[in-house]
Amino acid sequence: MHTHNYQQTPNARRAPSRGPANSWQARAIAAYQRNQPDEATLRHELTAALHALTGQAVAGDAIIVDLTGRAATARLDGALFRWADGGLHLIRPCAHCGHGAFSSPPLRDAEELGFVLSAWRPLHEDCRPFEADDIH
C-alpha cells in the first residue's frame, strides 16, 4: 500500500569499525547492532505512520533520523512528529514558555491526533499555573 516515494540520499553511513572477531566486545557490539533499526527502516516507519494518520506524504529530506535514539523526526505543516519506540508522537514545546520539547503519548488514530493538536498543553514543572499547586 505504500505507493508514495521518498528520496533516499546516497547512503553515507560508515561501516562499523571492526575489532577482533572473537572478542567479547565484538560479540556484544554485534548483538547490539542486530537489534538496531537502520536508517531506511526508521524513515519508512515514520513516513508510513504519518501517512496513515494524516494522509500526507513527507519529503525524504524533511526527515531527520537519530540512529542512536532509534527515532526519526519530521516536520509537517509546522507540526513536529517523532517516530520512536514503535509509535508516532507529536512533539510540542511548553504551552506556557514556548521552550522545550514534550513528546505526546503514541498517536493511534485521528481522534488522538486531534486531541494533542488542540487540547494537549504540556508544561514544565515550573510553568504550571500558580493555582494548581497553591496549597497552603
Ligand SMILES: [Zn+2]
Ligand atoms: Zn515552560
